[in-house]
Amino acid sequence: MKKQLQELKEASLSAINGADSIEALESLRVKFLGKKGELTAILKQMGKLSEEERPVMGQLANEVRELLTASIDKAHEVLAKKQLSERLERETIDVTIPGTPVIIGKKHPLTAVLDEVKEICVSMGFTVVEGPEVEYSVYNFDKLNTSEGHPARDRQDTFYFTDDDRVLLRTQTSPVQVHVMETQPLPIRIVSPGRVYRKDEVDATHSPMFHQFEGLVVDKGITMGDLKGTLNTIIKRLYGEDTVTRFRPHHFPFTEPSCEVDVQCFECGGKGCRVCKGEGWIELLGAGMVHPKVLEVCGIDSKEYSGFAFGMGVERMAMRRFNISDLRLIYENDLRFLEQF
Ligand code: PHE
Numbered sequence: 001m002k003k004q005l006q007e008l009k010e011a012s013l014s015a016i017n018g019a020d021s022i023e024a025l026e027s028l029r030v031k032f033l034g035k036k037g038e039l040t041a042i043l044k045q046m047g048k049l050s051e052e053e054r055p056v057m058g059q060l061a062n063e064v065r066e067l068l069t070a071s072i073d074k075a076h077e078v079l080a081k082k083q084l085s086e087r088l089e090r091e092t093i094d095v096t097i098p099g100t101p102v103i104i105g106k107k108h109p110l111t112a113v114l115d116e117v118k119e120i121c122v123s124m125g126f127t128v129v130e131g132p133e134v135e136y137s138v139y140n141f142d143k144l145n146t147s148e149g150h151p152a153r154d155r156q157d158t159f160y161f162t163d164d165d166r167v168l169l170r171t172q173t174s175p176v177q178v179h180v181m182e183t184q185p186l187p188i189r190i191v192s193p194g195r196v197y198r199k200d201e202v203d204a205t206h207s208p209m210f211h212q213f214e215g216l217v218v219d220k221g222i223t224m225g226d227l228k229g230t231l232n233t234i235i236k237r238l239y240g241e242d243t244v245t246r247f248r249p250h251h252f253p254f255t256e257p258s259c260e261v262d263v264q265c266f267e268c269g270g271k272g273c274r275v276c277k278g279e280g281w282i283e284l285l286g287a288g289m290v291h292p293k294v295l296e297v298c299g300i301d302s303k304e305y306s307g308f309a310f311g312m313g314v315e316r317m318a319m320r321r322f323n324i325s326d327l328r329l330i331y332e333n334d335l336r337f338l339e340q341f
Pocket residue numbers: 171172173174214252255286287288309310311312
């Protein structure tokens with residue numbers, strides 16, 4: 001038995017020294033020291049030994065076990081270190097190699113302008129709401145006091161879905177006014193940005209799809225003074241404190257009285273130039289006091305409540321803001337153009 005132990009010791013030590021991976025080492029641990037391993041197999045013969053021999057052999061077996069365990073642990077450590085350094089070697093990265101550039105996008109000029117007005121209005125207490133782009137004529141026209149036969153309803157100008165002209169692509173964001181008045185509790189302070197559609201040929205200033213930004217306030221005692229004060233504040237925040245505005249009488253079927261609001265030309269200060277086409281003023285938006293008929297149609301008592309509304313063209317604002325001379329550039333999504341902003 002002593003000889004067996006001696007042989008096991010020699011054989012296993014040389015196997016351990018020859019192990020070239022942690023996995024190989026671990027299977028040696030099982031082979032020699034495991035429950036069904038070779039050392040256990042030898043120890044099973046202890047029963048056959050004499051009383052005197054037993055402790056001597058026991059001690060020897062223990063020594064062998066300790067020696068093997070220590071050698072395996074030692075070899076494990078060495079192999080682990082070697083593996084780590086090999087891995088570090090393999091995974092070395094050259095931090096001086098230039099990285100793959102990440103292209104950082106930015107806001108489209110339309111979005112930039114839209115976000116800016118939205119933020120101004122939200123800071124003034126308005127809530128942003130959205131309405132459908134596919135709309136009923138009733139909402140786009142009738143409830144906005146634009147009855148059958150009104151020129152704005154012409155099939156030349158409007159994209160209808162159905163032969164009976166009942167469903168269309170909204171031609172303005174004003175139908176959102178009606179949806180809000182019909183469904184939301186008073187008082188109302190909302191703005192609503194979105195796409196609108198008209199049958200226009202594409203040119204430098206027209207597109208069959210463009211964006212509007214609608215505003216609506218309904219409460220007790222709202223006057224034209226509130227309309228002027230609110231719009232002047234929004235416009236000055238957008239274009240600067242010293243912007244000069246002009247409120248000019250106009251007609252919209254759903255507001256009474258109605259006006260258009262111009263700003264004095266930034267380029268020439270009102271003298272007239274190429275930018276304002278010699279006018280000295282640049283048209284910015286349409287507005288007015290909500291027509292009592294519209295309030296009543298939406299179930300609001302026009303004797304108790306009044307309101308004002310406004311609608312501006314977002315493309316126009318962006319073109320003015322960024323000095324863009326052709327509307328088409330806004331939709332072409334040519335990076336050479338977009339990267340300038
Ligand atoms: N909807 C009108 C247009 O498209 C603009 C407008 C909105 C006018 C709200 C008055 C009040 O021209």
